[in-house]
Amino acid sequence: MVNSVLEYNKKNTFSLKKCFVLLLYISLSFLLFFFVRDVENSQDYDNYLSWYFSSIKESSTGSVLSIKDPAFYFFSNFSALFDGGVYFVIIVFVSISIFSKVFLIAKFDTAIIATFSLLYFCKFFFTLELTQFRAAAAIGLSLVSLSFYMDRKFFSSFFILLISLCFHLSAFLIVLTIPILFLVKKDKYEKTIVLLFIFLMLLGIMFPMDLSFFVFLPVIGERLVPYFDASYEVVALSLLNSYLLIKITLYTLYVLWFYVWRDEKVKSMNRYYLKLFFCFSCLGTFFFIFFRLNDSIALRLSEFFSVFDLLFFAFLSKVFSKESKVYFRFFLLFLSCAFLYSSMNLIT
Numbered sequence: 001m002v003n004s005v006l007e008y009n010k011k012n013t014f015s016l017k018k019c020f021v022l023l024l025y026i027s028l029s030f031l032l033f034f035f036v037r038d039v040e041n042s043q044d045y046d047n048y049l050s051w052y053f054s055s056i057k058e059s060s061t062g063s064v065l066s067i068k069d070p071a072f073y074f075f076s077n078f079s080a081l082f083d084g085g086v087y088f089v090i091i092v093f094v095s096i097s098i099f100s101k102v103f104l105i106a107k108f109d110t111a112i113i114a115t116f117s118l119l120y121f122c123k124f125f126f127t128l129e130l131t132q133f134r135a136a137a138a139i140g141l142s143l144v145s146l147s148f149y150m151d152r153k154f155f156s157s158f159f160i161l162l163i164s165l166c167f168h169l170s171a172f173l174i175v176l177t178i179p180i181l182f183l184v185k186k187d188k189y190e191k192t193i194v195l196l197f198i199f200l201m202l203l204g205i206m207f208p209m210d211l212s213f214f215v216f217l218p219v220i221g222e223r224l225v226p227y228f229d230a231s232y233e234v235v236a237l238s239l240l241n242s243y244l245l246i247k248i249t250l251y252t253l254y255v256l257w258f259y260v261w262r263d264e265k266v267k268s269m270n271r272y273y274l275k276l277f278f279c280f281s282c283l284g285t286f287f288f289i290f291f292r293l294n295d296s297i298a299l300r301l302s303e304f305f306s307v308f309d310l311l312f313f314a315f316l317s318k319v320f321s322k323e324s325k326v327y328f329r330f331f332l333l334f335l336s337c338a339f340l341y342s343s344m345n346l347i348t
Helices: 002-011 016-036 045-058 070-080 085-105 110-125 133-150 154-167 169-184 187-206 220-227 242-261 264-268 272-290 295-304 306-319 322-347
Strands: none
Touching: 016 085, 016 110, 045 070, 045 085, 070 085, 070 133, 070 154, 085 110, 085 133, 085 306, 110 306, 110 322, 133 154, 133 169, 133 295, 154 169, 169 187, 169 272, 169 295, 187 242, 187 272, 242 272, 242 306, 272 295, 272 306, 295 306, 306 322
């Protein structure tokens, strides 16, 4: 399994076409940030402005523990030195998020990068990079940490994880992928993993989690209090969710292809990344189902693994024959249009 991954990575070294696609991803990201998204009218802008002035005020006390997040505190005070304001802090966070994702996807082939980029721009870019600035930066850095871990650069992985936690505590969720990385490398655990995720999702459907159990935990409990004291409006999410149903449909297709039909092409293809992103995506879906009684928490947890949803979609196209692959990519294009329409409605 390790040799096949190394072989895949070796085949997909940088080419002129790949560099062009990555440069296009970066350029389009910043163009959308500077010329399309009105940051001052974003949902969380007032909160960021408040945290910015609070961070500057707190700097006189020398207390980092009393502010929202250490990274926001640091960049706010750095920005204040030259009157950059909260806008400079937001630019830094957005830049970290964009370049972190480029660092992860650069190891894949050009077709995967292009497919992922289209899906990500339409589905999550406006609602994460251009709205949830701290979470987006933390997710990006945690993906870099995971990438280093997969390359067995453990010190770098741990160091980047610590940095990502300074941006948002949700970055710690990336640690949950480590046991999955170990299990996916072992072919003998393949069916066990699939059955485990099926069981977890059924469990989540029947017994959704009540977050009040976590209120008494140190640090985490403090962050959950606003969801119970009416500071935030909280609603339950429906399982009849279009994005959830799309994922379940593609999960079913994956399971049928690899564990029921198992034709010769499927059995012989290198699908390490497909298996890996299937599992990571299932983990995010489980969180959505399990914590659906609280929309903010369910969406935050599932969005953390959203990159893996789209990478799973992109890698799934490799399973199709040459002709069928064209139809599947048209399907993904249609999905992208639907995602973009939904994103525009959410931010407006």
